[in-house]
Amino acid sequence: MRFFIFLFAFVFSIITPGGGGLSNTTATEKEALRNIQKRWRITTWETLLSIDPCDRLKPWRRDGENAWINCSCDPNDNCSIIELSLGTNRFSGGIPSTVGSLTLLEQLYIDSSGLSGPLPIDLANMTSLKTLKLGDLSGADSNLSFLENMKSLFTLSLRNCQVADEIPPFLANFSNLTYLFLGNNALSDLFPSEVLTENKNLTTVDVSFNNISGSLSSSDLREELSMNYIGTSMNKQSDSQPFLKCIEMESSPCTSNNRSAVGSFSVNCGGKELSFSGIDFFSDTTPLGMADFYISSNHRWAVSSSQSFISKPNGSNFIVNTDEPMPKLYQTARISTRSLRYYVVGLQNGTYKVELLFAEIVMDDTPSWTGLGRRIFNIYIQNQLVEQDFNIIAEAKGSKTPYNKTYKITVANNILDIHLLWSGRGTCCIPAEGTYGPLVSAINVTGEDHSTPSPTSSSHNERRAGIIVGIAAGCAAAVIILSSIVYLWWKRIDLDHIQVRTNTAKQS
Numbered sequence: 262m263r264f265f266i267f268l269f270a271f272v273f274s275i276i277t278p279g280g281g282g283l284s285n286t287t288a289t290e291k292e293a294l295r296n297i298q299k300r301w302r303i304t305t306w307e308t309l310l311s312i313d314p315c316d317r318l319k320p321w322r323r324d325g326e327n328a329w330i331n332c333s334c335d336p337n338d339n340c341s342i343i344e345l346s347l348g349t350n351r352f353s354g355g356i357p358s359t360v361g362s363l364t365l366l367e368q369l370y371i372d373s374s375g376l377s378g379p380l381p382i383d384l385a386n387m388t389s390l391k392t393l394k395l396g397d398l399s400g401a402d403s404n405l406s407f408l409e410n411m412k413s414l415f416t417l418s419l420r421n422c423q424v425a426d427e428i429p430p431f432l433a434n435f436s437n438l439t440y441l442f443l444g445n446n447a448l449s450d451l452f453p454s455e456v457l458t459e460n461k462n463l464t465t466v467d468v469s470f471n472n473i474s475g476s477l478s479s480s481d482l483r484e485e486l487s488m489n490y491i492g493t494s495m496n497k498q499s500d501s502q503p504f505l506k507c508i509e510m511e512s513s514p515c516t517s518n519n520r521s522a523v524g525s526f527s528v529n530c531g532g533k534e535l536s537f538s539g540i541d542f543f544s545d546t547t548p549l550g551m552a553d554f555y556i557s558s559n560h561r562w563a564v565s566s567s568q569s570f571i572s573k574p575n576g577s578n579f580i581v582n583t584d585e586p587m588p589k590l591y592q593t594a595r596i597s598t599r600s601l602r603y604y605v606v607g608l609q610n611g612t613y614k615v616e617l618l619f620a621e622i623v624m625d626d627t628p629s630w631t632g633l634g635r636r637i638f639n640i641y642i643q644n645q646l647v648e649q650d651f652n653i654i655a656e657a658k659g660s661k662t663p664y665n666k667t668y669k670i671t672v673a674n675n676i677l678d679i680h681l682l683w684s685g686r687g688t689c690c691i692p693a694e695g696t697y698g699p700l701v702s703a704i705n706v707t708g709e710d711h712s713t714p715s716p717t718s719s720s721h722n723e724r725r726a727g728i729i730v731g732i733a734a735g736c737a738a739a740v741i742i743l744s745s746i747v748y749l750w751w752k753r754i755d756l757d758h759i760q761v762r763t764n765t766a767k768q769s
């Protein structure tokens with residue numbers, strides 16, 4: 262108890278140095294914040310009109326608020342805003358162009374908040390940015406020319422922002438660029454390979470689900486680099502091209518003439534090949550990077566993984582395991598902080614039973630604070646939402662407890678797509694930072710009746726539209742359900758240097 266009093270006093274002393282109230286922020290920056298406040302009616306910022314925004318006592322400077330700023334102040338208390346974070350609010354409308362007058366800003370974060378494009382060209386003035394994370398924009402298309410002078414970027418994340426442009430070659434000159442997330446946009450043309458060869462610091466590239474092409478040689482794809490280009494026309498080894506094309510729903514059929522379609526599929530996610538009640542589960546132990554995918558050597562299935570934030574910069578492989586006494590299939594699992602997607606190709610057309618096997622092996626369900634963790638994600642099969650806010654512990658009535666979920670689905674184009682997607686809900690950091698998002702232990706797919714294939718049910722174009730609708734639906738869900746608590750965690754994940762308070766408590 263004494264420790265907590267001490268902790269409280271300590272935290273309080275951090276947020277009230279010298280009594281506050283003496284800071285001085287430039288008029289331009291004040292005006293920009295006022296504009297943002299007015300545009301989105303941010304209630305915690307209402308007194309911005311009268312008090313200096315960098316005042317240390319002000320709630321909008323506190324980590325944990327939904328709309329948050331951080332300032333850098335000199336010894337004279339002349340301040341500039343270096344961080345603006347507007348995550349997980351329910352804003353609407355466009356990003357006001359006055360944001361661009363915050364030219365000393367180093368971190369800009371607006372994600373999953375229901376905003377619409379296009380991105381204002383004034384963002385180009387923010388040449389000090391090190392982190393730019395904008396996500397899930399609807400409305401008009403955007404282009405990337407505003408990035409040209411943001412040479413200090415370390416993390417660039419523009420996911421699902423309706424960017425209709427080429428990937429700009431000038432990114433090759435951003436020497437500190439380390440994380441590049443451009444998935445689920447309308448990017449087109451060739452991927453500029455110099456972005457990979459010139460940027461020695463680049464470790465993560467996600468360009469999945471864009472209409473881009475290009476051939477990457479093995480020297481382009483350095484050992485330290487993880488790159489996800491599933492859902493594009495890019496190739497890694499040319500012999501996986503038909504597989505990638507099939508997933509992209511391009512012209513290639515998802516079955517090859519010299520192989521017969523199969524009627525079942527089983528994989529032990531994150532674990533070794535295993536025979537379980539007479540069924541062989543494929544091995545799925547390939548380590549995946551922050552944005553990565555793996556195509557099985559027999560070209561029958563693939564797993565694609567994209568991580569949300571830089572929660573583990575030096576990365577686990579996003580595989581977890583346990584020694585708890587449980588059936589072996591449940592002792593390993595794949596996890597992801599955003600998207601985990603399994604594709605099975607070359608299946609016979611027809612109806613299937615898809616059995617997903619789960620056991621929460623990371624979080625616990627004890628009465629202590631470590632039992633407060635909640636892992637919540639959505640499940641899409643064939644782009645249909647089959648589970649919203651799925652919570653393994655709640656369903657299984659405990660952690661380390663096996664739980665199966667079975668769905669009846671139709672395969673009409675020889676391909677099965679199982680997508681587990683984090684939509685922004687649940688806890689982030691219990692028991693450890695980055696503990697959230699999808700987890701799956703095994704997948705068992707069995708054909709039910711293959712005597713009546715449905716030849717007319719789905720064309721390539723319809724399926725392509727289905728994918729896009731699926732993604733958009735996922736994002737809409739993300740926008741609706743976010744809470745400030747999640748924001749708090751999110752914020753912490755986002756900035757690796759911030760100490761997590763719950764971790765401090767754990768040490769007591």
Ligand SMILES: *[C@@H]1O[C@H](CO)[C@@H](O)[C@H](O)[C@H]1NC(C)=O
Pocket residue numbers: 283284285337338
């Ligand atoms: C803030 O800046 C203005 C203009 O430079 C100056 O007149 C004022 O004294 C400053 N206030 C403080 C508290 O530093």
Ligand SMILES: *[C@@H]1O[C@H](CO)[C@@H](O)[C@H](O)[C@H]1NC(C)=O
Pocket residue numbers: 324331332333334343756759
């Ligand atoms: C706010 O910015 C300062 C740098 O001016 C930094 O030292 C501090 O860690 C930041 N605070 C948070 C909570 O990010």
Ligand SMILES: *[C@@H]1O[C@H](CO)[C@@H](O)[C@H](O)[C@H]1NC(C)=O
Pocket residue numbers: 285337338339
């Ligand atoms: C910095 O603060 C001092 C003292 O408050 C003030 O006189 C000066 O004008 C400020 N400088 C700028 C650039 O705002």
Ligand SMILES: *[C@@H]1O[C@H](CO)[C@@H](O)[C@H](O)[C@H]1NC(C)=O
Pocket residue numbers: 358359360361362383386
């Ligand atoms: C951005 O810079 C351009 C050119 O210098 C200027 O015209 C524009 O007003 C600036 N935008 C903002 C929001 O400051």
Ligand SMILES: *[C@@H]1O[C@H](CO)[C@@H](O)[C@H](O)[C@H]1NC(C)=O
Pocket residue numbers: 379380381382403404405406
């Ligand atoms: C890029 O987008 C901005 C903002 O919508 C627009 O003003 C500009 O003309 C666009 N540039 C190109 C090359 O399309």
Ligand SMILES: *[C@@H]1O[C@H](CO)[C@@H](O)[C@H](O)[C@H]1NC(C)=O
Pocket residue numbers: 412413414436437
């Ligand atoms: C890259 O990062 C280093 C160290 O963090 C910094 O000194 C340098 O100015 C940065 N380069 C650019 C172009 O911002």
Ligand SMILES: *[C@@H]1O[C@H](CO)[C@@H](O)[C@H](O)[C@H]1NC(C)=O
Pocket residue numbers: 430431432433434455
């Ligand atoms: C990178 O910068 C150099 C020097 O400023 C310039 O000559 C070159 O064209 C740039 N490369 C790209 C791809 O923009």
Ligand SMILES: *[C@@H]1O[C@H](CO)[C@@H](O)[C@H](O)[C@H]1NC(C)=O
Pocket residue numbers: 415436437461462
């Ligand atoms: C990028 O790499 C260079 C050379 O390895 C290193 O000096 C620099 O600090 C790196 N920048 C960042 C931001 O890590």
Ligand SMILES: *[C@@H]1O[C@H](CO)[C@@H](O)[C@H](O)[C@H]1NC(C)=O
Pocket residue numbers: 449450472
């Ligand atoms: C993809 O890009 C190619 C050219 O690179 C173009 O011919 C094709 O129409 C594009 N497809 C879509 C769906 O935009």
Ligand SMILES: *[C@@H]1O[C@H](CO)[C@@H](O)[C@H](O)[C@H]1NC(C)=O
Pocket residue numbers: 537538539540614616705706707
């Ligand atoms: C796989 O699913 C089929 C069909 O539901 C079932 O008969 C079989 O027992 C399951 N096997 C395993 C090992 O999960």
Ligand SMILES: *[C@@H]1O[C@H](CO)[C@@H](O)[C@H](O)[C@H]1NC(C)=O
Pocket residue numbers: 538618663664665705
């Ligand atoms: C889950 O499926 C496995 C494999 O089919 C089976 O052995 C087990 O009994 C099932 N468990 C539950 C709780 O239904």
Ligand SMILES: *[C@@H]1O[C@H](CO)[C@@H](O)[C@H](O)[C@H]1NC(C)=O
Pocket residue numbers: 516522609610673674675714715716717718719
């Ligand atoms: C499965 O259905 C698709 C579309 O209806 C068709 O093009 C394909 O030939 C069928 N495959 C098999 C093996 O029947």
